[in-house]
Amino acid sequence: MHRIPAAIIMYLLMLYTRCVCDSEPPNHNDPMWDFIVVGGGVAGCVVADILSASGRKTLLLESGPPGHATHGGKDVPASFAPYEAAYKRNLTIFDVPGEYHSIAWKMPQYNQPSTPWAYQANVLGGGGVINGALTMVPPSTDFDALASFNWSYSDIEPHFKQILSYMQAVNVPSANGLRYLEAPSEVLRRAFSFLNMTSMPLNEIPEKRHNTYNYPPVTAVEGQRVSTCLRFLPHEEARPNFKLITDAVVTRVVLGNAPGRADAVSFTRTATNTSELATLSPSGRAVLTAGALNTPRLLMLSGIGPEEELLKLKAAGLAPPEDGWVFSEGVGAGLSDHVYLRMKFALRGFKNYNYASIPNSSVHQYMQSLSGPLAQYGPVLAGYLASPYSGGVSDMEVFMEASDECVAEHCRSDTFDVFLMLLSPNSNTSLTLNIVNQSVQVAPRNWADLYLQHPRDRHVLRWGIERMVTAMLGTYGDDLELIEPPAATAVEYDLLLNSHNDSHMEGNHWAQTCALGICADPQTLQVQGTENVHVADASLMPYQLSSHPMLTVAAMARKAAQEILTSSGIAACESNPQCHAEGMRGQCCPSFDAVMLSCCAMA
Numbered sequence: 001m002h003r004i005p006a007a008i009i010m011y012l013l014m015l016y017t018r019c020v021c022d023s024e025p026p027n028h029n030d031p032m033w034d035f036i037v038v039g040g041g042v043a044g045c046v047v048a049d050i051l052s053a054s055g056r057k058t059l060l061l062e063s064g065p066p067g068h069a070t071h072g073g074k075d076v077p078a079s080f081a082p083y084e085a086a087y088k089r090n091l092t093i094f095d096v097p098g099e100y101h102s103i104a105w106k107m108p109q110y111n112q113p114s115t116p117w118a119y120q121a122n123v124l125g126g127g128g129v130i131n132g133a134l135t136m137v138p139p140s141t142d143f144d145a146l147a148s149f150n151w152s153y154s155d156i157e158p159h160f161k162q163i164l165s166y167m168q169a170v171n172v173p174s175a176n177g178l179r180y181l182e183a184p185s186e187v188l189r190r191a192f193s194f195l196n197m198t199s200m201p202l203n204e205i206p207e208k209r210h211n212t213y214n215y216p217p218v219t220a221v222e223g224q225r226v227s228t229c230l231r232f233l234p235h236e237e238a239r240p241n242f243k244l245i246t247d248a249v250v251t252r253v254v255l256g257n258a259p260g261r262a263d264a265v266s267f268t269r270t271a272t273n274t275s276e277l278a279t280l281s282p283s284g285r286a287v288l289t290a291g292a293l294n295t296p297r298l299l300m301l302s303g304i305g306p307e308e309e310l311l312k313l314k315a316a317g318l319a320p321p322e323d324g325w326v327f328s329e330g331v332g333a334g335l336s337d338h339v340y341l342r343m344k345f346a347l348r349g350f351k352n353y354n355y356a357s358i359p360n361s362s363v364h365q366y367m368q369s370l371s372g373p374l375a376q377y378g379p380v381l382a383g384y385l386a387s388p389y390s391g392g393v394s395d396m397e398v399f400m401e402a403s404d405e406c407v408a409e410h411c412r413s414d415t416f417d418v419f420l421m422l423l424s425p426n427s428n429t430s431l432t433l434n435i436v437n438q439s440v441q442v443a444p445r446n447w448a449d450l451y452l453q454h455p456r457d458r459h460v461l462r463w464g465i466e467r468m469v470t471a472m473l474g475t476y477g478d479d480l481e482l483i484e485p486p487a488a489t490a491v492e493y494d495l496l497l498n499s500h501n502d503s504h505m506e507g508n509h510w511a512q513t514c515a516l517g518i519c520a521d522p523q524t525l526q527v528q529g530t531e532n533v534h535v536a537d538a539s540l541m542p543y544q545l546s547s548h549p550m551l552t553v554a555a556m557a558r559k560a561a562q563e564i565l566t567s568s569g570i571a572a573c574e575s576n577p578q579c580h581a582e583g584m585r586g587q588c589c590p591s592f593d594a595v596m597l598s599c600c601a602m603a
């Protein structure tokens, strides 16, 4: 065996270090990508940041248009027009927290056509620019079941901290530091007091949230929405190895000749309806972050999934060549969501704030000072209950909206909604394809299984209805009118529990469709049976957490991206042995920005 001289080894190491950490800016016209990230939502922007920070050529394809004005979004609220000349705010509906109510379910152009029954973002920013922005740190115990995968809370905690340091969760979003809609929050506060609940900042000790309440933490700064894409989307000028294409609907990951190996990603430009192929370099990787409904759909369309679903596509003439199929039963094997239930009350002397018809005074106030009700998202107070079935941890969130979003002429000004959200539900189903006129949609395989199928889920929600009606009546007596439920009787409680329709109860917290350890390898994030196709979004969550998911999705995406870098040998500077040995972390990461402080701090 020949021995390689030490000088040559050192030279090769130096070249390796240079090409990983200190490479020349790649040629933009070079069609080979090291990473192609599919979907610029909550997870996708974080993933694109981490992957491109390694210096490798990274392409982000997003089906929707830009959302935030700073990203080139154009959808300015119509009511802003009279004030724009005076205040020159240049904000879109995605920048204004109070516009949340006018987006979801009401603007089909921003919903994915593949899920007409759910509101799934079709805009750069994803769920992060259309959601209610409640930003909750989950209890560490939510991750206990993932410890053997190295996804325990202590494994993921640094990523929560990094995300939170850029996405501050505040409970006073208004720029002037004042809280608005205090009268409505007082209504629920008194009911919580009736239940002997105490006030505690909701992210302070997530494990001890039960029997506490407070103002909900949201992502906003100076009265404007903050999303992961606003914070993490790389700037192409500052990072020339990164490129973003919006209005680019990915149609499939193209598997090549080697089994389970992707060669390219095909996409259609919305503006021209033309198809293009983005090619992967020989060691390149496709990373899917299209959301928990669209990621498994794209995998199946690519020929990666359960045989039953691939055969369905074949029968419709929509499957890729059969000899490249990867049977991966874990794709779409689970599907879960948080389930909501809405109660409606009226209170003598109460005056609601209706986000469906925002008064001009609020618009003016917002344009003038980025303050007022439009700087808030909607929920005014949230509390956490522990049912007798919970083992002493919170298993129900209760929050109140000051608005009843009434638009008809018989609107009442004294009504308001109280929502119950079942935390950690046990019910779930799987995902299936529905092919309608050659268009491929996804849907829950069995709606009846998805929500409240598990007896414990029904018991907890039924208990929650009774508990909150009792608290409201106990607090307000004859001043309170029950609307939903219309009476405080067991019959009406049961009717409310059973009267849900699909959309009414959707939490839009979809998860579990390419779960860690079932569909995606916990270390490499590779989809079972593939070589270079990875998943890094809400699909990875193997069950519903006991809190709102956005922050967790972002933290998981950050960890997933780092695992992808490490396990694929395309090491980030942080894990490059040469950089590390020589204490060169600062110098060898010129393209790393502040988000990658962990890499660059130890110069």
Ligand SMILES: Cc1cc2nc3c(=O)[nH]c(=O)nc-3n(C[C@H](O)[C@H](O)[C@H](O)COP(=O)(O)OP(=O)(O)OC[C@H]3O[C@@H](n4cnc5c(N)ncnc54)[C@H](O)[C@@H]3O)c2cc1C
Residues within 6 Å of the ligand: 038, 039, 040, 041, 042, 043, 044, 061, 062, 063, 064, 104, 112, 119, 120, 121, 122, 123, 124, 125, 126, 127, 128, 130, 131, 132, 133, 134, 135, 136, 248, 249, 250, 251, 289, 290, 291, 292, 294, 298, 507, 508, 509, 510, 537, 538, 539, 548, 549, 550, 551, 553
């Ligand atoms: C109305 C609503 C309210 C919510 N409220 C809250 C809340 O208050 N707090 C909270 O924590 N969570 C909330 N959520 C949930 C949270 O937003 C999601 O859990 C989170 O967005 C999931 O992140 P993701 O990256 O997996 O998917 P997304 O954020 O949905 O990102 C997926 C991205 O992929 C793009 N995409 C999809 N298909 C394709 C394709 N074929 N080609 C290219 N791009 C594609 C989409 O346009 C989107 O940008 C809410 C969700 C909704 C819908």
